[in-house]
Amino acid sequence: MKYYIGIDLGGTKVRVAKVNEEGKIVEEYSDFSHGLEGPRELILNTIISLIDKIDNVKGCEGIGIAVPGPVDVYNMVMPMAVNLVGFKDYPFAKIIEEKYQIPVYLDNDANMAGLAEAVLGAGKGKPIVYYLTHSTGIGGALIINGKVVSGQMGYAGEIANIIVKDNCKKINENLNAGAVEAESSGTALARKASELYGETTSTKTLFENARKGNLKAQALIDEAAKNMGRLLATIGQIVDPHIFVIGGGVSKDSDLYWPKMIETYHELFNGIKPALVTKAELKEPGVLGAAMLVKERGNV
Amino acid sequence: MKYYIGIDLGGTKVRVAKVNEEGKIVEEYSDFSHGLEGPRELILNTIISLIDKIDNVKGCEGIGIAVPGPVDVYNMVMPMAVNLVGFKDYPFAKIIEEKYQIPVYLDNDANMAGLAEAVLGAGKGKPIVYYLTHSTGIGGALIINGKVVSGQMGYAGEIANIIVKDNCKKINENLNAGAVEAESSGTALARKASELYGETTSTKTLFENARKGNLKAQALIDEAAKNMGRLLATIGQIVDPHIFVIGGGVSKDSDLYWPKMIETYHELFNGIKPALVTKAELKEPGVLGAAMLVKERGNV
16 A cells, blocks of 8 residues: 655644545644744744654655645745745745655645545546635636646636626725626625625625525525636636536535526536536545645646 | 658548658648538548558558547547538547557647647647637637647637626627627627628728727727737636647737737736747648647547
8 A cells, every 4th residue: 555645734734644545544643834923944844743743754655735825836836925934935845855755746725625526536537627615715726637737837726816797896906806706705705795784794694594585695695606607617618627526615505506506607608518516525635635646746 | 750640620621741750741632521511421531542642651650630629539529510511429530540550539620729839839848838719710729748638528728608798799699698709709800890880891901990090990909809818817817827829810910909918918817927928830730730649649
């Protein structure tokens, strides 16, 4: 049996797991990452001390690291590192590789979640998998034959910024007016619900209201669902995947928006057949995906 | 030196070329394809009689065929064949493979043009190339490390149908209202120019008028250019290519719309850096791309 080390490095926590080739976690350790405070040496040393707890590191095939932000997979660095102080252009992956003398691979957490779903989860066995996370934000990942497409600077899958509606307000400086994340993410739903009710309202409350039969709540959800469907159609015209896998917190209430999303996707996609759209299956896609990045030997 | 046979099979004509590993055509034959009239046996026999003219077919590495329409590359058939009578689900590629006993690969003509540009033309040396053809229609192709991404049913790259503008008229039943092909293709420009001038006006005349300083003509072109820029940004957020390569008839007048297209692309893309955007270089991308499909051993 071969083993891979997967690391899920977040701004708050870091998890290190030893995973076997069937995707089973056989050992796992976690700690606070100090990502938001730094300094970077403390972040790196925390990772290293967790790796050192793993039994027989040098007997593993390699180490995969999932990070919160885009990765330049050609140079193995983060060109931007909002949630990891000092990690911009920091060659921590190479430092770890030199220390343990086994291959180290790096990619962002959304891509790793997608890879895990493609290799071990809902997309298993499908050649072209498109993974979406529908949560406070919206992200995506394209996985072809087990290989993640990261892009020239790690921006493949940064679908949050795709415009799905014209004549919208610009919500923040990082997103286009009418971007799908500004119109259909959990954050967007909470914002719109708060506007609707004239008081701070969570996405959870909005979904609860819709479940109680509140038509205005459902209309707001329907609008977001249509935007998601348009996003699926757009992605479909570009990569025509075998399957869409959707994870993230908002997808837990999928029964309330799924039918409208699918209807719009089918309406706007003109291919031979639309892809299957299914929910994500895995509970810990971060470390699993990072481990699978080793198994698949990095990106395309 | 290795040799590959490339075939560009269109509704009207078919071209067969022997290409060396440097992308040089060393032998070439063409004929009417009878694609629009059929029957399919006549189309197939025409192809075969052209292949038979090639010197030492069995000494070639294989045969690549570019066809006008989506290809199911997993089953090596066309799931739809508007311009080739009787070719829907027809295993002609397998028939040719059995006859010559060398590998046969199949994909659509836009993908093959993109592959040629990626391997031999403007995208040479770049890991992720996105090719667009801006002509009477609009098509695309994603090529990663020399491999074309065709999609589950050959619809990857069928970007014509991506919505780039809301509240537009639906122009024809095959395209979404506001689809980029309905708003920015050569056909769309001619339609809009005809509306503008109140008489049938070609794209050529529209561009000539803009060159003479006609502001209304330039405004119409600017609008189309913005839509193209939005398309580039959308593709960029999904695959973050190293380079966009743009070919096709309309791109010959690129000086009149390129700056506005690039400006919009940069404005709407929020990645670390936008991709280089450049013009296509090759004159005969169809046969060359088909030959390169053999060199790269088919699709991903």
